[in-house]
Amino acid sequence: MKEYARGARCEARVIGLVPTMGALHEGHTALVARARQECSRVIASVFVNPKQFGPKEDYKKYPRDLEKDAEKLAAVGVDALFAPEAADVYPDGFRTYVNVEGISERLEGRSRPGHFRGVATVVLKLFEIVQPHFAYFGRKDAQQVRIISEMARDLNLDAEIVVCPIVREADGLALSSRNAYLSAEERKAATVLHRALAAARNELASGVRDAMQLQTVMRRILEGEPFARVDYAEIVSADTFEPVVRVARPSYAVLAVFIGKTRLIDNLLIQPPQADSDELLFQL
Numbered sequence: 001m002k003e004y005a006r007g008a009r010c011e012a013r014v015i016g017l018v019p020t021m022g023a024l025h026e027g028h029t030a031l032v033a034r035a036r037q038e039c040s041r042v043i044a045s046v047f048v049n050p051k052q053f054g055p056k057e058d059y060k061k062y063p064r065d066l067e068k069d070a071e072k073l074a075a076v077g078v079d080a081l082f083a084p085e086a087a088d089v090y091p092d093g094f095r096t097y098v099n100v101e102g103i104s105e106r107l108e109g110r111s112r113p114g115h116f117r118g119v120a121t122v123v124l125k126l127f128e129i130v131q132p133h134f135a136y137f138g139r140k141d142a143q144q145v146r147i148i149s150e151m152a153r154d155l156n157l158d159a160e161i162v163v164c165p166i167v168r169e170a171d172g173l174a175l176s177s178r179n180a181y182l183s184a185e186e187r188k189a190a191t192v193l194h195r196a197l198a199a200a201r202n203e204l205a206s207g208v209r210d211a212m213q214l215q216t217v218m219r220r221i222l223e224g225e226p227f228a229r230v231d232y233a234e235i236v237s238a239d240t241f242e243p244v245v246r247v248a249r250p251s252y253a254v255l256a257v258f259i260g261k262t263r264l265i266d267n268l269l270i271q272p273p274q275a276d277s278d279e280l281l282f283q284l
Helices: 002-010 026-038 066-075 115-130 139-154 177-181 184-189 192-205 211-223
Strands: 015-020 041-046 080-082 134-138 160-164 228-237 251-259 262-271 281-283
Touching: 002 015, 002 041, 002 115, 015 026, 015 115, 026 041, 026 066, 026 134, 026 160, 041 066, 041 115, 066 080, 080 115, 115 139, 134 139, 139 160, 139 251, 139 262, 177 262, 192 211, 192 228, 192 251, 192 262, 192 281, 211 228, 211 251
Parallel strands: 015 041, 015 134, 041 080, 134 160
Antiparallel strands: 228 251, 251 262, 262 281
């Protein structure tokens, strides 16, 4: 992989990297499509990273189908697929990790201790191996993307982080590899995440800026769904992921909800008003 990437750079190719854990869906292929538009060489990685799973999480059960993933990536124009084994990424004696302090300890970091240490470490390794000019990530994992951006800035990495919109089903459910775990009834219930975020968006559009009121609206909808168990539903700063009292700067409404045994996340990006307008902008 390093030889391939080095050759592409020597040919003055612009390299785009799309890191994935496989079980690919249209959200992943949308990242590839964006990279295809902006780069002359597109490399995708498929690696289920054991370092970002906790001892009680679904590492062994996480969906894997490398052959099907490779076919999908070839069909959308990926130039190279990097699919290493865990022993190649983490050889015997591996003991070096990356930790982005502060932001890694809230929300997902609080619920999944060690998760972001594993994410930051493997992404840094991928960047060192592939040496991309651009790396493409989906906004559904908003906190993760923010952490990777902080790491890239703090460590003076060359890769520019490109954040792409959430891709959703027709009924609003954000695409996720873990959606495959849902039964038919659970799949129907999972739309409650989108409905809760849409309710927060409607409150914001009506003029509500109080974060506690917005959280209450989201929780009321989530708690009305029998299949749902709320991990968190918060309004946070888009920079620090710390709670906000009032929405006045770029913020996220963020959710983590168990639907049955499957944990799903989603978010609503809240942008500040434009110079010629008092209206907030929203991205679901």
